[in-house]
Amino acid sequence: MKIDFRPFIKVESLSAKEFRKQKVSILDHTAVIFTSRHAIDHFFNLCAEMRVTIPETMKYFCTSETIALYIQKYVQYRKRKVFFGATGKFVDLVPVIVKHSSEKYLIPMSDVHNDEIKDLLDKQKIQHTEVVMYRTVSNDFTPEEKFDYDMLLFFSPAGIQSLIKNFPSFDQKEVAIGCFGPATAKAVKDAGLRLDLEAPTAAAPSMTAALDKFIGDQNKD
Template sequence: MKIKKVLVSQPKPISEKSPYFSIAEKYGVKIDFRPFVKVEALPAKDFRKEKVSILDHTAVIFTSRHAIDHFFTLCSELRITVPDTMKYFCLSETIALYIQKYVQYRKRKVFFGPSGKFPELLPVILKHPSEKYLVPMSDTHTDEIKNALDANHIQHTDAVMYRTVSVDFAPEETLDYDMLLFFTPAGVHTLVRNFPKFNQADVAIGCFGPATAQAIKDAGLRLDMQAGTAELPSITAALDLFIKEHNKE
């Protein structure tokens, strides 16, 4: 199984410093990018069915820029004015800085974790135990945040504010690749829906996270590489090692 062409089921990175480009040059492989899913806003009428009052909360936990966009867009649609006293807790500094698109950035009300992972943000949240937290999320999510907050007796409400949906492939599009990389269960569902006769054979499949790994197995496919572990925290680190091992000859 030699890897010459890789398909990453995400948009092409904006930064030229992306590790993907370094890997492509390092091993002489071709890496293409094609999103398998897209994020859509949850209509205000559907959000109302959740019976969540945004203004009953004093802090918001943001896990992505998508969450920020859809939170503030939904507030606008519902004609809700977010108070200046609202605090924001973000997985990373990059996400925290993105808040400037909607509100004035002030260190006393914007907090972030050091690594982009929730366990590292949790100690920051625990320093503010009296806040009532709102967690905007996608319709496809794990219970990691909920379980951690419950275990530490933190008041919180999970609210679906956007959803991840499959994209359609054109009839002429093919999967002529040696390896496919997935990041969400929805991406795997897109593969199955668009290519019902897909025969994996020698095509390697890699993924990020246990939920995506399970979706691959549930689809009857072979999982060859999994990232998001202690040994391989990032998909690019896992890809680098995988290609190195399989392209030795």
């Protein structure tokens, strides 16, 4: 079995010009909330492009310790400046944020996001500003690239959109399609495609487990 890790999508920063159209001043905020390493990269890259010097007093709140440690790539890690949740879920970071309710929070986001963070912070009356700093775009295939697979795995609805964009006449036939998450599953079905593998489930909590089970079932046949 041969596996190719070929992303259908990629993440890119907004330009400084695009960011400024949102009329958000980074230095009006005293803390930043990061939900991913992408958010950290694009926040600091945009600051560098716009020559915004982040004060040493800035605090950082992250959904997990792994994301918090990644900040060291850009600033010195200090425990009194960096805070993180225990589970990786934003809802579990909220109590930490509430303890610092006087801060004014900036939240770098992707162009594709839901209102979960906004709603949770509004409920606690936390001052915050959501701002788009990066976006998900199609990672287009070149004419030289072969597209000859027995199975395709997708982890976001954007991946399905990229498939249709790159191959508008795509005919699934015997090609198996697997996905992770209910939103991606819906995108597969909305595109009129057959969904052969879905995770997470009780029997397969991860994509690896789901794929292992799928291959095992196919070999039985």
